Amino acid sequence: MSDANSVSPWASTVFGALAAEVTAIVPACVVRAHERAQGGHEGVHTQTLEAYGHGLYAAQYEELAAGLSELPGTELVRLQARTIAVVGDHAVYPIRYAKKDVPVTGARLRSASGLRADLIRRHGPDPRQGELDLGIELPVEDEPHADLARLSPSTQLVLVAYACSLTDGVIRLEWGSAELRREDRSLLWHHHGPLPIPRQR
Numbered sequence: 001m002s003d004a005n006s007v008s009p010w011a012s013t014v015f016g017a018l019a020a021e022v023t024a025i026v027p028a029c030v031v032r033a034h035e036r037a038q039g040g041h042e043g044v045h046t047q048t049l050e051a052y053g054h055g056l057y058a059a060q061y062e063e064l065a066a067g068l069s070e071l072p073g074t075e076l077v078r079l080q081a082r083t084i085a086v087v088g089d090h091a092v093y094p095i096r097y098a099k100k101d102v103p104v105t106g107a108r109l110r111s112a113s114g115l116r117a118d119l120i121r122r123h124g125p126d127p128r129q130g131e132l133d134l135g136i137e138l139p140v141e142d143e144p145h146a147d148l149a150r151l152s153p154s155t156q157l158v159l160v161a162y163a164c165s166l167t168d169g170v171i172r173l174e175w176g177s178a179e180l181r182r183e184d185r186s187l188l189w190h191h192h193g194p195l196p197i198p199r200q201r
Contacts, residue, residue: 006023006196007019007020007023008023008193010176010191010193011023011175011193014088014090014156014158015087015088015090016088018071018072018087018088021071022068022071022087022092023195023196025067025068025071026064026067026068026092026160026175026195027170027173027195027196027197027198028067028198029060029063029064029066029067029068030060030063030064030094030160030162030164030170030173031169031170031197031198031200032059032063032067033056033059033060033062033063033064033094034056034059034164034169034170034200035200035201036055036056036059036063037051037052037053037055037056037059037166038052038166038169040052040055049166052166056096056164057096058082060094060096061082061083061084061094062083064084064085064092064094064160065083065084065085067085068085068087068092069085071087073087073088074086074087077091077150077151078147078150079115079119079145079147079148079150079151080115080145080147086151086155089152089154089155089156090155090156090157090158091119091123091151091155091156091157091158092158092160093116093119093157093158093159093160094159094160094161094162095107095109095116095159095160095161095162096162096163096164097161097162097163097187098163098164098172099163099164099165100163100165100168100171101163101171101172102163102172103172104161104163104172104174104187104189104192105189105192106186107161107178107186107187108184108185108186108187109180109185109187110185111185112180112182112185114145115145115147115148117180117185118144118145118148119145119148119157120157120159120178120179120180120187121144121179121180122144122148123148123151123155123156123157124156124157124159124177124178124179124180125156125177125178125179125190126179127179127188128179128188128190156177157177158175158176158177159175159176159177159178159187160173160174160175160195161173161174161175161176161187161192162174169200170197170200172194173194173195173196173197174192174193174194174195175192175193175195176189176190176191176192176193177189177190177191178190178192
């Protein structure tokens with residue numbers, strides 16, 4: 001379990017009495033996902049990183065769902081064939097944003113559409129800068145991904161953003177809340193803070 005002193009004020013505000021447990025569980029889950037993907041890569045002996053990348057993508061959701069599911073009040077929700085843990089009306093969602101040690105402030109999505117983008121826009125923080133009314137017709141946004149109807153409108157998104165590679169493991173690990181800029185797919189963090197990275201093999 002995480003030391004009470006390592007729990008940030010932000011985590012305490014978001015997760016309340018469960019903050020210390022969530023702060024300890026999330027990093028352990030991300031490291032386990034990396035180790036599973038690493039084992040998969042070693043098992044298939046490919047020269048490319050496909051097995052690692054695909055394995056990590058699937059394992060990150062599975063590990064977080066399994067690790068957080070034991071906490072009281074946690075709900076598991078299926079979004080596009082992946083299970084997401086909702087702890088105290090906060091959906092905990094992982095994003096591997098880099099393969100090397102670069103700041104999380106440089107994170108961007110591969111696409112400005114799809115479930116991940118819709119999830120951030122719908123359940124992330126309100127944009128800090130409101131859209132300007134220039135008196136022109138803007139294109140109508142597509143309907144959000146149908147699976148998002150499985151989340152309560154009040155659910156807020158907690159992004160678990162990490163940099164990770166096959167050789168170096170989990171290099172950087174942060175969490176917080178961010179909005180998505182449609183123009184360049186970058187994440188504008190309203191809050192982000194580091195999580196302790198457990199020892200890796």
